[in-house]
Amino acid sequence: MVFSQPAGFATALLLITPYTPNIVTVETTPGCLTDNFYGTYGGRSVFRLSLPCLDSSSFHGLDEASLVPYEANGDRELIWLQEAAIDSALVTPEYQAEVQDFFRWLEEDGHIMGSGQQLSGHQQILSAADPGIELQLVNIQPEGGSYGLIAIEPSLAPSIEALLPRYWKPYTLPKQPSSYLPVPKPALEHVRNLLETVRFDPTVSSVVNSISLIQMRKDIRWLTGEDGVSGIVSRHSFADGSRVAAAWLKERFEETGATCELKPFMRGFAPNVACKYSASVDTTATVLISGHYDSRGSFGSQRAPGGNDDGSGTIALLGIARAIANTGVKFRSNVELVAFAGEEQGLYGSKAYAREMRQKNANITVMIQADMLGYHAPGEPPQLGLPMYIGTVEVAQLVSNMSAIYSPELTVGYTAACCSDHQSFHEQGFPATQVFERAGPIADPMYHNSADLSERPGYDLSQIRSIAKVQFATLLHAAGFDFSDDEDLK
Ligand SMILES: *[C@@H]1O[C@H](CO)[C@@H](O)[C@H](O)[C@H]1NC(C)=O
Numbered sequence: 100m101v102f103s104q105p106a107g108f109a110t111a112l113l114l115i116t117p118y119t120p121n122i123v124t125v126e127t128t129p130g131c132l133t134d135n136f137y138g139t140y141g142g143r144s145v146f147r148l149s150l151p152c153l154d155s156s157s158f159h160g161l162d163e164a165s166l167v168p169y170e171a172n173g174d175r176e177l178i179w180l181q182e183a184a185i186d187s188a189l190v191t192p193e194y195q196a197e198v199q200d201f202f203r204w205l206e207e208d209g210h211i212m213g214s215g216q217q218l219s220g221h222q223q224i225l226s227a228a229d230p231g232i233e234l235q236l237v238n239i240q241p242e243g244g245s246y247g248l249i250a251i252e253p254s255l256a257p258s259i260e261a262l263l264p265r266y267w268k269p270y271t272l273p274k275q276p277s278s279y280l281p282v283p284k285p286a287l288e289h290v291r292n293l294l295e296t297v298r299f300d301p302t303v304s305s306v307v308n309s310i311s312l313i314q315m316r317k318d319i320r321w322l323t324g325e326d327g328v329s330g331i332v333s334r335h336s337f338a339d340g341s342r343v344a345a346a347w348l349k350e351r352f353e354e355t356g357a358t359c360e361l362k363p364f365m366r367g368f369a370p371n372v373a374c375k376y377s378a379s380v381d382t383t384a385t386v387l388i389s390g391h392y393d394s395r396g397s398f399g400s401q402r403a404p405g406g407n408d409d410g411s412g413t414i415a416l417l418g419i420a421r422a423i424a425n426t427g428v429k430f431r432s433n434v435e436l437v438a439f440a441g442e443e444q445g446l447y448g449s450k451a452y453a454r455e456m457r458q459k460n461a462n463i464t465v466m467i468q469a470d471m472l473g474y475h476a477p478g479e480p481p482q483l484g485l486p487m488y489i490g491t492v493e494v495a496q497l498v499s500n501m502s503a504i505y506s507p508e509l510t511v512g513y514t515a516a517c518c519s520d521h522q523s524f525h526e527q528g529f530p531a532t533q534v535f536e537r538a539g540p541i542a543d544p545m546y547h548n549s550a551d552l553s554e555r556p557g558y559d560l561s562q563i564r565s566i567a568k569v570q571f572a573t574l575l576h577a578a579g580f581d582f583s584d585d586e587d588l589k
């Protein structure tokens with residue numbers, strides 16, 4: 100058996116395992132897993148196995164792994180389809196019907212398990228002339244957190260998101276497996292030092308408390324189009340509104356003293372908005388905080404206001420930037436604030452950005468993505484959720500400890516909701532985590548919905564501000580800071 104044959108025909112075996120933070124400890128034959136990494140998706144990691152590595156003595160502790168034969172014609176793109184971790188309250192008959200329709204669509208004409216037949220005429224979005232989608236389904240589970248693999252014609256990959264049930268997201272697997280890049284020991288040591296030196300600092304407290312709730316309300320209403328001023332209908336990565344938002348964000352960040360760039364990463368997509376504050380001392384150290392400004396609406400609707408997903412993370416960034424300007428903070432390290440696009444289609448914007456940072460050998464000491472900060476179920480206290488699966492546990496611990504000090508009103512816990520832009524940085528071996536609205540699965544009934552507005556029950560601006568305070572305090576602690584001389588300090 101060979102794995103690479105001529106004439107565009109390829110056969111491979113994919114090993115799918117529950118997420119193991121330290122893969123090196125699992126393999127007994129060096130390189131079998133660590134040199135054949137395809138990424139981690141929804142709490143599972145994917146590897147490509149070579150024949151010698153098929154011997155089960157090559158690993159230990161991989162009991163729950165599954166092996167998936169993969170065959171496809173031509174250079175099809177492999178897409179991992181992942182259902183989000185959602186609260187049972189979101190599993191409505193409407194959603195179940197949507198999923199069943201989707202499964203039926205997948206199963207029609209025997210598309211399951213690598214039959215490799217072509218689909219046609221199913222969807223408006225994919226034209227009938229499409230060369231087709233081949234489906235390789237693995238473990239579509241009846242309960243939440245299902246996942247599957249499909250192989251599609253590469254040009255269809257960027258828009259496949261539009262076909263999925265509302266709580267499902269696509270992640271494109273890389274064309275070739277790569278080396279598993281763990282966060283280097285010195286980088287972890289640096290984060291541990293930051294953790295050990297966490298203390299209440301009244302100056303940090305006053306700086307983070309200067310984030311303005313009133314301004315955040317104005318900003319979110321502009322981004323969603325609720326204020327009737329911006330004219331934004333959708334911030335979907337392919338919509339005009341996302342480009343309007345990108346230009347506006349760049350201007351707002353620049354007003355705070357940052358140097359910004361609109362960075363295109365793929366044709367058809369709105370650009371990343373990347374902003375920098377330069378270091379006051381000579382250092383390579385860079386602290387990066389981020390959110391994604393693109394959004395997703397309901398199937399068949401043009402409207403995608405993204406008030407929570409991820410307008411909330413975007414106004415947190417903006418609130419932090421405005422507070423940097425108002426208080427005259429000057430960072431000792433380099434600081435980047437990045438609003439990504441292409442998150443909903445599979446982290447395209449952040450993958451390009453993180454890859455570039457890795458190629459430049461950037462020294463990102465801490466990365467924190469804010470995605471969905473605004474919602475908690477009625478009656479629940481304000482919360483902060485940290486990722487259970489993807490990210491650097493030391494960074495999550497640091498954020499957790501900062502939260503206890505600067506936003507004690509937040510109940511901190513872990514969430515299975517996953518896979519936002521911090522994953523792209525974690526994959527490149529940078530210390531990264533995410534802040535999220537809930538210490539549990541997603542409960543926002545307007546998740547991936549055209550009614551994801553900022554004025555609705557359960558949307559809690561003060562929770563967004565509390566989480567932004569934590570993100571900001573961690574930034575101040577990790578980067579170090581002084582004040583510019585011409586500022587009157589309070
Ligand atoms: C971080 O918080 C945990 C849990 O409250 C606590 O046990 C630990 O001592 C804290 N670490 C530091 C360095 O403050």
Ligand SMILES: *[C@@H]1O[C@H](CO)[C@@H](O)[C@H](O)[C@H]1NC(C)=O
Pocket residue numbers: 289382383384385462464
């Ligand atoms: C990255 O920055 C940290 C903090 O300043 C520093 O300790 C470390 O040596 C730097 N790493 C590299 C590879 O330059």
Ligand SMILES: [Zn+2]
Pocket residue numbers: 391408409442470471519
């Ligand atoms: Zn999001």
